[in-house]
Amino acid sequence: MAGTPRRRAVLILTVAVVAIWAVWAGRGAAPDPKGGASAAAGHDRPAAGEVALSCTGRVEGASETTEVGAGVDGVVAELKVREGDHVKAGDVVAVIDRRELKAELSAAQAAADSARQARIRILRGSRQEDRERADAEVAAAEAVVAQAELQQRRAARLFEQGILSEAERDDVRRNLDVSQARLKAARKAAELVKAPPLPEEAAKAEADVRAAQQRVHAAMQTLEKCLVRAPMSGTVLRTILKPGESFSTLVPRPILSIADTSRLRVRAEVDERDVSRVFPGQRVLVRGEGWEGPGVPGRVERL
Structure with a gap:
């Protein structure tokens, strides 16, 4: 028609x-x-x-034209290819600005180091000098008790002889009780210093280290996504974004296109x-x- x-x-x-x-x-x-x-x-x-x-x-x-973008939002810092360039699969073709992400990675690595040091302190227990100090305090308390016991026996004899009053004898007895209480406290403190970490403390330290390492790994992965790599070998047909322009994973606007x-x-x-x-x-x-x-x-x- x-x-x-x-x-x-x-x-x-x-x-x-x-x-x-x-x-x-x-x-x-x-x-x-x-x-x-x-x-x-x-x-x-x-x-x-x-x-x-x-x-x-x-x-x-x-093959069909492949539009290439980044795995993160950000500003295009560098284009490493031009239209007509041949690239191999895995080649870096563009870079998203990574300065803030590098700072976040450094902070995550510092936090992971701190968590590892805390775990070492918990698993190791107290320092050697702390243990020696606790032993010295126990020894000193034992010496005081020994002296108080000697004085108590002497006071008992003098009381029987009528030389000491009942009040004076009771004062000596109280001194012995106090010194014995201090010895008991010193021994308890020494046991705590030398005791292994509690299971829950060790578990928390391990969990803190794992969480810190995961944050480091996540920061490194995000940093790696700033390196835009060619998904295939081929030729750059077109560059869409220029350095300084923003890329968003939510907006369908690629950085460049490649075809075999x-x-x-x-x-x-x-x-x-x-x-x-x-x-x-x-x-x-x-x-x-x-x-x-x-x-x-x-x-x-x-x-």
């Missing part, structure tokens, strides 16, 4: 990467994903029985009138506007 728009079929052509890349290299630019392309079956100039088609298309990597250009393909729109003249596996030559020299050979991948 007149005036009805013609439908178009999408033609996927696998082309020779070396040849087609050389075409753009000679033009001094990476492939334009929106550039025009035309396809012809056979040779540069179609012979009898060969097909020449002119259609809109674009050149793209054999080890194999290239042309995605062309074929008019419905020409669909019957094209079939999968057909050999083609691809040309584009402004190209010089022979076309780039390829095959029809699918229609």
Whole structure:
């Protein structure tokens, strides 16, 4: 029916990467994903029985374009690649500002060191000098008790002889009681100094160390996410953000895009009138506007 728009079929052509890349290299630019392309079956100039088609298309990597972002929000501090650069999987292609995260990591590491030292003190118990001091206090208290016992026995004899009054005898007895109480306290203190840590204290110290180490690990992981790595080997097609611009994991705006250009393909729109003249596996030559020299050979991948 007149005036009805013609439908178009999408033609996927696998082309020779070396040849087609050389075409753009000679033009001094990476492939334009929106550039025009035309396809012809056979040779540069179609012979009898060969097909020449002119259609809109674009050149793209054999794989889908991958948009690359960071694992954390922040400001882009550095772009390490430019459009057209080839990268390997795992290469750092951009860096998010890490200054605040580095400070947080240092604080977490200091807290972890403090927790480890506290655990050592608890598991080790008191210092040697503390133990020696406790033993000395016990020895001194024992000497005082021994002297008080001697005085108490002497006071008892003198009381029997009528030389000491009952009140004086009772004072000597009270001195002995006090010295014995002090000896008991000194021995108890020495036992506490030499005692191993309580199970709950040791468990808490271990838990504190583990929690501090987990905070360090989390800070290191966050810091690592600031290094934006290429998820695949390929070519940088486009850089979207520049140093100083903000990246957010909530906003669908990548830092750059990468595609595998080890194999290239042309995605062309074929008019419905020409669909019957094209079939999968057909050999083609691809040309584009402004190209010089022979076309780039390829095959029809699918229609």
